[in-house]
Structure formats: structure tokens, C-alpha cells
Amino acid sequence: MTSPDTDAPISRRSVGLRSERGPILLSLMLATALVALDSTVIATAIPTITKDLGGFSQFPWLLSVYLLAQAATTPLYGKVADMLGRKPVMMIGIAVFLVGSVLCALAWSMPSLIAFRAVQGLGAGAILPMSMTIVGDIYSLQERAKVQGYVASVWGVSAVVGPLIGGAFSQWVSWRWIFWVNVPLCLVAGVILWRNFREKVERRRHRIDYLGAILVTAATTLIMLGLLEGGEGWAWLSATSVVVLGAGAALVVAFVLVERRAPEPVLPLWVFGRRALLTTSLASLGVGAVMIGFTSYVPTFTQVTLGTGALIAGFSVATMTVGWPIAAAQSGRIYLRHGFRVTALIGSAITVVGAVLMLLLGTGSTPWEVGAFCLVVGAGLGLTAPPTQIAAQNTVGWSERGVVTSATMFARSIGSALGVAVYGAIVNASLGSSAGHPAPGPLADAVHDVFVGVLVAAVGMALAVFLMPRDGAGRADRETVATEAAEARGGAAG
Structure with missing residues (x-):
């Protein structure tokens, strides 16, 4: 078997000495940290922000509009990167995120802050998939699992550090510094990447699929909006919900029809027609649903039900971020010997075990138990997410890797949005009239129900992994690994 990776070796596509990969990885992790932090840092600052700007009823949009803009543009950025290169797309993403941060810091009202958060999301939509794509370009097959684990673990750390930073700035300085601090960090990440990352892109005329880009962005926006606001901003069976989700579904149909005829579709339909790519995308959707469930509800459970402080609650879920990068x-060692599918199966099984353990938590549990069970879940996800991501990347060459990586990242975003909607509905249904002032007991029951939902998502993820191909994309080619390793050692600057 010859891996599609061999059509774009490191020495020809992403050119640079091995010593340059360290700074590049640092830049990618820093940029990813910025995106991840800004999805969590604002949570603890909301009381201060609404006191200053007003518009308390609108504050949920500060969280959802960021996710909306990010997810809706991810497929478009992936396609553009395959046509023009990763570096310009990544630099545009960092620049847009920087501009959005400055505008957020200068916001004069809640509507303006919401609009500027959308600008941040537009930048984030480029940064995340490009980070994973560049990793796939500059690191060999045997190295990617470890490196992508480092990048992915940034999310877990941010879930803990973000709220602490937001609270500290709001209490002792100003909530605006939540956004001002992004400026120097964006500049550092951009400069490091600009100076160290060089790639050779075959220049040719492209026919940009503008209509497809508009349709996929609009369809994703409406569907994500319907999922995020259903049961919160409006009732699930309300006319608004029907119109929003119905319009999103109609645009999906229109998008499929357009992409079938487009010379260079923004999101090729073959991505959903290949078994390896479909199953890895479904697995990524499950990863997103599992992650958002535990990172959103474990801290609340630990504080309200077990009576701990915010710091202990944060550290209890932080163990998930310890298990992820270690696993x-x-x-990499496991999938080089046994294949992507076997490795991901082991990981998904461990995740399911961890989700079952979380069901054992109750009012008499300790934070140590919470942390231990979260560690198991993190280890399972660490053995599932990288192999599925790399298996998808390994089915295509350089010219399609951006689209494929973006598709899996897009699936993870959809999984998170679905998780937010479903878990929120579960909590509301469980608490009922006591939702305004939940007591430890009722809240424990509600979070238990959420953990049941997370278990279902984990089982679904395991099923998707089970359906991955046994051969082909599901098994690492050792000859390819040796070739890529040699190229990585001998890559010369162009």
C-alpha cells in the first residue's frame, strides 16, 4: 500500500529544517490557546460586562455567536488552504482574530460586543483547522499523534485556566483586558509563524466556488443557531425553531445540488462518500459531544453538589487534560503497530468506561473521585481523537488535506453544538421549576442525567470507530513512515 501522504513529502511541500518545527509548533499552540481561551474566558466576566454595558438578557450570544462564526467558516478555510497554501490562511485567521479582539476591547454596548465576538469567531474558524493541517504537513506519520495531542491538550488547559483569567481581570483590572491581552499574543504567534514556516504551493488558476461557500456558511449558521438557541432562546417546537432549522435544512439540500456540479467544490461531496472519512468525522462528532458534556457540567457538579470552590472544581476536570496528551x-506507537482503527477502538472503549464511572458520582462523592474518573475519560479521548484525525489525513495528499482536516474539525464543532443543546434540554427537563435555585440533590440528579447523555455519545463514538475500515486508511504503512521520517530529517530550507 502506498499512502497518499507520499505525493507531498515534507521536503517539497512544507519546507524547513527540523530545528524550525519547534518554533512553528509553539506558534500553532499559542494561536490555538488564544482561540480556546476566548471560548471560556468570558464566562466568569459576564456579570461585570453586563453591569458595564447592560443587556443581561443578551449575554448568551457572547458565547454562541463565537461558536457559530467559527464553525460556519471552517469548511471554507480548509478549501482555500488547499488552493493557496496554509500559511496565508493561518495568517489571515490570526489577523482577523486580532482585529476582533481589539474591537471587543473597545465595545460600547452589548450588541457591539456580540458583533465583534463574531469577528473573533471568523478568525478562529481559520486558526483551528490550519493548526492541525500544518501539523499534518510538517510532521511524519509516527510523530503526529504526540504533536496533535499537544495541540489538542491546549483546549483542556484553557477550559480550566480561561475562567480563572476572566475572573481575575474582571475583579482586579477590567474585563476589557480579556481582549487586550490577545493583541501581543497574536503578534508573537504571527511573527513566529511568518519567519519559520515556509511552504511551496503549486500556483495555478482556480475556479472559486463562491455559491457553495455562501450556501455552506448560511446553512451551518442557521443549523448551529437552531441547535444552540433551541430550548433556550425559543421553544423547540416554536415557529421560530421550525423556520430556522427548516431553512438550514433547505440550504443544505441546495448546497449538495451546487457541489455536485461545481468544478472545485468548497466541500467536496466525496468527503462524505468515503467510508474512512465518514466514520472518522462521526467519531470526531462524538469527541466534541463527550468533551463539551464533561467540561461544561463537571465543574458545576463539583461546586454545587460537592460544595467545593471554583479552583478545586477546575482542577477536578483538569485531570482530563492530563490524560489526553499522555495517551x-x-x-503513535500503538497505531504504527496495530493500525488506526485498533488504537481508536481501545481509546473509545476506555472513554465508555470513564463515562460509566462518571455515572457512579453522587452527593457523597469526593473531588478526588471526580478527578480520577475524568483522567480515565481524558486518556480514552487521547487514544481516540489523534488516530481518527490522522487516519483521515492519511487517506489524501497535500492538495486535499486541508478540506479533510477541516471536515473533521467541523464535525467536532457540530458535536459540541449538539451536545450543548441536548444537555441543556436534559438539565432544564430534570430541574423543572427548581432551575432558578437548584439545590445540591436535584442538581446532582440533573447532572447524572447529563452524564447518561454523554455515555450515549461515547457509545456512538465507539460505534463510528468500529465501522472504520480495517485496512487502507485504517492501517499505517511502515514504508511510508520510514520515508517520511527520512524526509523530515533531511528536509532543507527552500
């Missing part, structure tokens, strides 16, 4: 670093 991801080891996954």
Missing part, C-alpha cells in the same frame, strides 16, 4: 503521545 495521545503513546497512541
Whole structure:
């Protein structure tokens, strides 16, 4: 078997000495940290922001509009990167995120802050998939699991550090510094990437699929909006919900019809027609649903039900971020010997076990138990996410890797949005009239129901992994690994 990776070796596509990859990885992790932090840092600052700007009833949009803009543009950025290169797309993403941060810091009202958060999301939509794509370009197959584990673990750390930073700035300085601090960090990440990352792109005329880009962005926006606001901003069976989700579905149909005829579709339909790519995308959707469930509700459970402070609650879920990179670093050894599918199966099984353990938590549990069970879940995800991501990347060459990586990242975003909607509905249904002032007991029951939902998502993820191909994309080619390793050692600057 010859891996599609061999059509774009490191020495020809992403050119640079091995010593330059360290700064590049640092830049990617820093940029990813900025995106991840800004999805969580604002949570603890909301009381201060609404006191200053007003518009308390609108504050949920500060969270959802960021996710909306990010997810809706991810497929478009992936296609553009395959046509023009990763570096310009990544630099545009960092620049847009920087501009959005400055505008957020200068916001004069809640509507303006919401609009500027959308600008941040537009930048984030480029940064996340490009980070993973560049990793796939500059690191060999045997190295990617460890490196992608490092990048992915940034999310877990941010879930803990973000709220602490937001609270500290709001209490002792100003909530505006939540956004001002992004400026120097964006500049550092951009400069490092600009100076160290060089790639050779075959220049040719492209026919940009503008109509497809508009349709996929609009369809994703409406569907994500319907999922995020259903049961919160409006009732699920209300006319608004029907119109929003119905319009999104109609645009999906229109998008499929357009992409079938487009010379260079923004999101090729073959991405959903290949078994390897479909199953890895479904697995990524499950990863997103599992992650958002635990990172959103474990801290609340620990504080309200177990009576701990915010710091202990944060550290209890932080163990998930410890398990993830440790397991991801080891996954490379496993999939090189046994294949992507077997490695991901082991990881998904561990995730399911961790989700079952979380069901054992109750009012008499300790934070240590919470942390231990979260560690198991993190280890399972660390053995699942990188192999599925790399298996997808390994089915295509350089010219299609951006689209494929974006598709899996897009699936993870949809999984998170679905999780937010479903878990929120579960909590509201469980608490009922006590939702305004939940007591420890009722809240424990509600979070238990959420954990049941997360278990269902974990089982679904495991099923998707089980359906991955046994051969082909599901098994690492050792000859390819050796070739890529040699190219990585001998890559010369162009």
C-alpha cells in the first residue's frame, strides 16, 4: 500500500529544517490557546460586562455567536488552504482574530460586543483547522499523534485556566483586558509563524466556488443557531425553531445540488462518500459531544453538589487534560503497530468506561473521585481523537488535506453544538421549576442525567470507530513512515 501522504513529502511541500518545527509548533499552540481561551474566558466576566454595558438578557450570544462564526467558516478555510497554501490562511485567521479582539476591547454596548465576538469567531474558524493541517504537513506519520495531542491538550488547559483569567481581570483590572491581552499574543504567534514556516504551493488558476461557500456558511449558521438557541432562546417546537432549522435544512439540500456540479467544490461531496472519512468525522462528532458534556457540567457538579470552590472544581476536570496528551503521545506507537482503527477502538472503549464511572458520582462523592474518573475519560479521548484525525489525513495528499482536516474539525464543532443543546434540554427537563435555585440533590440528579447523555455519545463514538475500515486508511504503512521520517530529517530550507 502506498499512502497518499507520499505525493507531498515534507521536503517539497512544507519546507524547513527540523530545528524550525519547534518554533512553528509553539506558534500553532499559542494561536490555538488564544482561540480556546476566548471560548471560556468570558464566562466568569459576564456579570461585570453586563453591569458595564447592560443587556443581561443578551449575554448568551457572547458565547454562541463565537461558536457559530467559527464553525460556519471552517469548511471554507480548509478549501482555500488547499488552493493557496496554509500559511496565508493561518495568517489571515490570526489577523482577523486580532482585529476582533481589539474591537471587543473597545465595545460600547452589548450588541457591539456580540458583533465583534463574531469577528473573533471568523478568525478562529481559520486558526483551528490550519493548526492541525500544518501539523499534518510538517510532521511524519509516527510523530503526529504526540504533536496533535499537544495541540489538542491546549483546549483542556484553557477550559480550566480561561475562567480563572476572566475572573481575575474582571475583579482586579477590567474585563476589557480579556481582549487586550490577545493583541501581543497574536503578534508573537504571527511573527513566529511568518519567519519559520515556509511552504511551496503549486500556483495555478482556480475556479472559486463562491455559491457553495455562501450556501455552506448560511446553512451551518442557521443549523448551529437552531441547535444552540433551541430550548433556550425559543421553544423547540416554536415557529421560530421550525423556520430556522427548516431553512438550514433547505440550504443544505441546495448546497449538495451546487457541489455536485461545481468544478472545485468548497466541500467536496466525496468527503462524505468515503467510508474512512465518514466514520472518522462521526467519531470526531462524538469527541466534541463527550468533551463539551464533561467540561461544561463537571465543574458545576463539583461546586454545587460537592460544595467545593471554583479552583478545586477546575482542577477536578483538569485531570482530563492530563490524560489526553499522555495517551495521545503513546497512541503513535500503538497505531504504527496495530493500525488506526485498533488504537481508536481501545481509546473509545476506555472513554465508555470513564463515562460509566462518571455515572457512579453522587452527593457523597469526593473531588478526588471526580478527578480520577475524568483522567480515565481524558486518556480514552487521547487514544481516540489523534488516530481518527490522522487516519483521515492519511487517506489524501497535500492538495486535499486541508478540506479533510477541516471536515473533521467541523464535525467536532457540530458535536459540541449538539451536545450543548441536548444537555441543556436534559438539565432544564430534570430541574423543572427548581432551575432558578437548584439545590445540591436535584442538581446532582440533573447532572447524572447529563452524564447518561454523554455515555450515549461515547457509545456512538465507539460505534463510528468500529465501522472504520480495517485496512487502507485504517492501517499505517511502515514504508511510508520510514520515508517520511527520512524526509523530515533531511528536509532543507527552500
